[in-house]
Amino acid sequence: MTGSSTARPTNSGPASGPDAPQTLLVGLTGGIASGKSAVSARMAERGALVIDADVLSRYALQPGGAALAEVVEAFGESVLQPDGALDRAALGAVVFGDPKDRERLNRIVHPRVRQQARALRERAEPGSIIVEDIPLLVETGQSDRFDVVVVVRAPQKERIRRIVEDRDSTEADARARIEAQATDAQRVAAADVVLDNSGTLEELHDQVDDLMDRLLRPDRGGLAG
Ligand SMILES: CC(C)(COP(=O)(O)OP(=O)(O)OC[C@H]1O[C@@H](n2cnc3c(N)ncnc32)[C@H](O)[C@@H]1O)[C@@H](O)C(=O)NCCC(=O)NCCS
Ligand SMILES: Nc1ncnc2c1ncn2[C@@H]1O[C@H](COP(=O)(O)OP(=O)(O)OP(=O)(O)O)[C@@H](O)[C@H]1O
Numbered sequence: 001m002t003g004s005s006t007a008r009p010t011n012s013g014p015a016s017g018p019d020a021p022q023t024l025l026v027g028l029t030g031g032i033a034s035g036k037s038a039v040s041a042r043m044a045e046r047g048a049l050v051i052d053a054d055v056l057s058r059y060a061l062q063p064g065g066a067a068l069a070e071v072v073e074a075f076g077e078s079v080l081q082p083d084g085a086l087d088r089a090a091l092g093a094v095v096f097g098d099p100k101d102r103e104r105l106n107r108i109v110h111p112r113v114r115q116q117a118r119a120l121r122e123r124a125e126p127g128s129i130i131v132e133d134i135p136l137l138v139e140t141g142q143s144d145r146f147d148v149v150v151v152v153r154a155p156q157k158e159r160i161r162r163i164v165e166d167r168d169s170t171e172a173d174a175r176a177r178i179e180a181q182a183t184d185a186q187r188v189a190a191a192d193v194v195l196d197n198s199g200t201l202e203e204l205h206d207q208v209d210d211l212m213d214r215l216l217r218p219d220r221g222g223l224a225g
Helices: 036-045 052-060 066-075 088-095 099-122 156-166 171-181 185-190 201-215
Strands: 024-029 049-052 129-133 147-155 193-196
Touching: 024 036, 036 049, 036 129, 036 147, 036 201, 049 099, 049 193, 052 099, 052 129, 066 088, 066 099, 088 099, 147 185, 147 201, 156 171, 193 201
Parallel strands: 024 129, 024 147, 049 129, 147 193
Antiparallel strands: none
16 A cells, blocks of 8 residues: 545544545556556545555565465465565466466455455545555456546556566566456456556646546546446
8 A cells, every 4th residue: 555645634533424525436457567556656645545456465475474375385385485485476477377377376365455455445534535556456347346447558568668677577477467467448448537658657647637636526527426
């Protein structure tokens, strides 16, 4: 998770009852390296509470945890570093090479991510704008549980360049991850709002600011409901 402020702070603790402001649940997704974190960080600056599924999945796989023990049982000791922490590159090489292995890992990690996300949602102030950044939102059929689904898209060539240059990864690994995910067309079909990240970060921020202006209006800019 990153941001922790709320859109409509109350003066006297969480409100309840019929007049309490409605919490807005936003699902944010996009392909790997499309710019989701850049979008969620900007939304947090505007008061949204961000719940990041990648962060929660790292948390779930911490040393000493039950999920890591299950991962070792499923994939063997070779996915551990000498100090007992998860060797993420080793596990990534396995699961992005085989859909069955990936599904097996997802079955271990995803329920824990969802449970943690639920706990964080429940702690939010009424009236908050909660943004759940979920790379596999569409793939895991979660679109319907959000008031607004936001998809960020960027050209595949640019995403691959970012993965290879910024993350010390190979083009083959980048392509394997992209192939393990939905297509932009599938994501756009589930979207209420599409953000175009083919330009500069400033241009992306402008789109996010426009979106937040709408979501902060009492009628949520006509986007929810
Ligand atoms: C395989 C793991 C150990 C590789 O770790 P690594 O540090 O290299 O990648 P990281 O976790 O930072 O993920 C980077 C990106 O890869 C993509 N990705 C990760 N897991 C998956 C997956 N199971 N299927 C498709 N894409 C995925 C996402 O776009 C994500 O943003 C890790 O990705 C993992 O535990 N994945 C399973 C949990 C998961 O599905 N996470 C995504 C959201 S819950
Ligand atoms: N418009 C842009 N111009 C230049 N760099 C950008 C732009 N958008 C994003 N980036 C950079 O590209 C990289 C990927 O962006 P970001 O981390 O926001 O993507 P993501 O979708 O959250 O990735 P992941 O799927 O791994 O979670 C980051 O280093 C980010 O700073």
